[in-house]
Amino acid sequence: MSKSLRFGLIGCGRIAPHHARAIQGLPGAELTAVVDVIEERAYRFADDYGAEPHLDYQEMLRRPDIDVVSICTPSGMHAQMAIDAARAGKHIIVExxxxxxxxxxxxxxxxxxxxxxxxxxxxxxxxNPPIQDLRAAVQAGKLGRRLLGNATVRWYRTQEYYNDGWHGTWAMDGGALMNQSIHHVDALVWLMGEPVESVFAYSATLAHEMEAEDTVVVALRFASGALGSIEATTITYPTDLEGSVTLLGERGSVKIGGVALNRKEMWKIEGELEREAEILSENQVDPLSVYGTSHPHVFNDFLAAIREDREPFVNGTEGRAALAVVLGVYESARTGQPVLINHRPG
Incomplete structure (x- = not known):
């Protein structure tokens, strides 16, 4: 496959520019069409990125010149849009x-x-380079047996953020864990290198008027017997404080934080202790927002996966793993009981 792959983008909200810029910056990719139900937003976004506007995603899916669909809509719309795109023969990147x-x-x-x-x-x-470095260290056995893992998200969202009709609702979004913290859940599970076996959680809506939780605390047990914890909240007035993942092993302890899991905050590994100051100075540039700067890598790998007929780096099964943990947490918080995590598709 040598021709440029043509993208259609569905949903022109806050994350969409990151997808659009990634597509436009990638050789062999074109942003051909965009969709939004708000006409003014669809036409403005199309004009900004040199694409054709649509108000109906089904209309765009009928176009034979669209090869790939990028789904940037509210979360509750992802599944049906992705299923429709697959049935229309389009490859799919979904937020x-x-x-x-x-x-x-x-x-x-x-x-x-x-x-x-x-x-x-x-x-x-x-x-992100620090995440990649930690994954490589884990795979090389530098931390030894992983004993304890933690994900912490202490961010702030105003009440106005939740007054838009979909944020914080069960039908379209979920709360602080599903929306803001699923990136950190994914990173924790991926870096620990093993599935979460069970969870026990408390959740509450402490500082907002919304359906879902703005705060959750979770205890985890991994398949090997390692333990973990998650703290996720959007009540950290008046601004974001921390988004981090920490791994503690027999021979090393590492914490990755920063604006978007982009900064090494602690790197204490046997054999590298004397180099910690040097290591902490590498790749320490904070992005402008929590969305980070790595969307181009997602799209680059995805185009390569299409051309090479292989699975993308984060395929549907990989994406499902973090979702299973989040939904297990919600079930535990609702029932007051430990919950075994469902890792079997279907």
Whole structure:
């Protein structure tokens, strides 16, 4: 496949420019069409990025010149749009979370497979250099046996943020864990290198008027017996404080933080202790927002996966893993009981 791949982007909200710029900066890719139900926004976005505007995503899916669809809509719309795109023969990049239920996630994976298209979930922080470095250290056995893992998200969102009709609702979004913190859940599980076996959680809505939680605390048990914890909140007045992942092992302890999991905050590994100051000075540039700067890597890998007929780095099954943990947390918080995590698609 040598021709340029043509993209259609659905949803012209706050994350969409990151997708549009990534597409435009990638050789062999063209942003051909954009869709939004708000006419003014669709036409303005199309004008900004040199694409053709649509108000109906089904209309765009009928276009034979669209090869790939990028889904940037509210989370509750992801599954049906992805399924429709797969049935139309389009490859799919979908923003996190890929869906709001495991049944929908499994249906997305199944439809992509049945229609011979690729499905990718946008967990861009996996490509951040500090995350890549920690993953390499784990795989090389430098930390020894992983004993304890933690993800902490202490961010702030105003009440106005939740007054837009979909943020903080169960039908379209979820709360602080599903929306703001699923990137950190994904990073924690991926870096620990093993599935979460069970969770126990408390959640509450402490400082906002919204359906879902603005605060959750979680205890985790991994398959090996390692333990973990998650703290996620959007009540950290008046501004974001911390978004981090920490791993403690037999021979090393590492913490990755920064604006978007982009900064090494602690790197104490046996054999490298004397180099910690040097290591902490590498790749320490904070991005302008929590979206980070790694979306181009997601799109670059996805185009390569299409051309090479292989699975993308973060395929549907990978995206499902973090979703399963989040939904297990919600079930535990609702029932007051520990919950075993469902890792079996279907």
């Amino acid at each position: 996190k979370p890929m869906a709001l239920s495991l049944a929908d996630a499994d249906a997305m994976i199944a439809e992509a497979k049945a229609n011979h298209v690729k499905l990718c979930v946008a967990f861009q922080n996996r490509y």
